[in-house]
Amino acid sequence: MPVVELKGVRKEYMLGSTKVEALRGVDLEIEKGEFLAVAGPSGSGKSTMLNMFGCIDVPTAGTVLIDGTDVAGLADRELTRYRREKIGFIFQSFNLVPVLDVYENIEFPLLLKKSLSKKEREKIVMRFVEEVGLSDRLRNKPAELSGGQRQRVAIARALVARPLIILADEPTANLDSATGTKIVELMRQINEIEKTTFIFSTHDAHIMREARRLVKILDGRIVEA
């Protein structure tokens, strides 16, 4: 069963008085463990599609199935729970909580789950801290880290709750090319080790080459899958 399935997904929204068709009937299936890049120019609809995968936006028409569940009909509380349990996010601007240190940022999703003891949390957090190579930065705040280090924290935070899918919206856009490459390599390594599905959007040709599957989108339609 695919972890993500889009069937005839359309998304329209109003920009002032103009109707924008962000997605114009998208069909797509993504299997568990894929390392997939969604590529396309700005305004092509790739972010909108990622938002559908991440249960943070709902389609105007069509069906979005995440792990077999149609998420379009879920209430806000259920969607929140679904995101907490099934999806990890990596943001272009890292989006770390500025007042929490590295350890606390990574621990954050586990605290929201409320089901783990402090020791269990510590064990999980330390495993991913080591995996992203930040053992010596545990007590640093985001402001004290480089861009690459921040994105590593974001990757660890996305991984720590063992989600089904990790969504990364242009994860290298705010990094220099060398750091960006390292981040993508890191994501690919984790994908191989953890078998976590990675879906990331990009318009960087170099990053696209690192993906095992490339989905190209243009004007709200998939032109290559």
Place this chain on the structure above:
Amino acid sequence: MPLTLKLALRTIARRKGRMALIGALVAFGTFLIVFGTIFANSTSIASKAAIIEKFTGNFIVYSENSKELPSPFAFQTPLPKIRDIERVEAALAAMPEVKAYAPYAQNYGIIQIEREGRKVDLPIIYYAIDPESYAEVFGEVKPFEGSYLGSGAVSGGTPASGGVMISAFQNAEYKKNFGIEVRAGESVTVLGVTEGGVNSVPSRVAALFEPERYSSVFNYINFMDAKTFAAVYNYAGVAALPEKLDASLAAAEFGEDAIFALADDPGAGPIDVDSLKAEQLSGATMIAVRLKDSGTAKEVIARLTADESLGIKVADWAQASGFYAQISAGLQAFIYFATALVFLVVAMIFMNTLIINVTERTAEIGTMRAIGAERSFVRAVFVAEALALNLSAALVGLVASAIALALFSGGGILLPDLIAQFLVGGGPIPIKAAAWPFVLGVLAVAVVSVLATLYPVSVATKITPLKAMSDK
């Protein structure tokens, strides 16, 4: 530490400049609530006590025919006399709750004084009092020259007791307007206009005094003993005729001839005038009453006024003191209003700051929502932030209040005399600390904090994870 509280405390620390301003305002507001409330309450208590002890007593009994309330400012229209004062006094004496009572009248007239062979008329406003009962109710008026009315001779040739007591302020006015200063012990003639003409009664200046309290009132009020007052206004009669004359009068046929015939009857007369006993008729227009326990005032007043045949009305201390009783109530209202205003401003600034915070933290909130934080979590973070900041600031306000109260608990709060005169009749305001304003302070801060977060929290909880995704 719960995650929400950790986030709240660190956010406060991160935005310390902005938060310090709010904290200072909340601390000030709390101080206003606690110290202001205690000050206002202490003033109210002290004001009531001072008015009762030095101004009106617990209540004033006056004639039912009076159209005006008894007031020290009603000299232009002296109140009518209490019709049957003996019965009223008897009723008061029979009440176990009554500690003391003092009949008195307020009036105005002239004292005539001789200087260098010239008689000078000096206007005088006064209370005509029975010195003993007045002292029982209000304490003795302490003279700085001479002695309290009725307490002994001052100099030869003047009455052994009674007379007038002149306030230092009044004496200064005499000097200013007439170039004359009166001295304790010197003879004066008290003049009063009656229906039969102008009466003059020789008297003396018994003392000069400085009012202990309410100098804004008692600077203008002098004192005269009731006997002198009664003589001036003819409130005197013969207590009893000789028994023989009484019997003859009773036996005589009614008619002018029969009565005049008694003059030639050796059995009915002659009358030795020196043996006649004078009776003083009261000219009192008011009776100030002090109770053993002020809490019984309502009940005592109700019982007293229930007997309509006494022909009286009663004004309690608040009515009888005019606006003086309302000043402390006004101060209390002002302090509450000022406190409410400060809290309104604090709430607005705090709400505004929180909205700015929410706007600045849109991506952070969106991220939290994206990775699984529910709306209730976001709400809890902001409420925790508000409570942590404001309750800490409230604590500072409470400590500042406690320090201020400790500083003033000994000697009380000394205000400028003009203000103190109106609030408590002068002198320092004794502070009576209480625990409830502290509790009120904390509760008010908690309620304002929560109310001020309502709108910002509603804005924060409406932030969707999309905001985090779109924040690039």
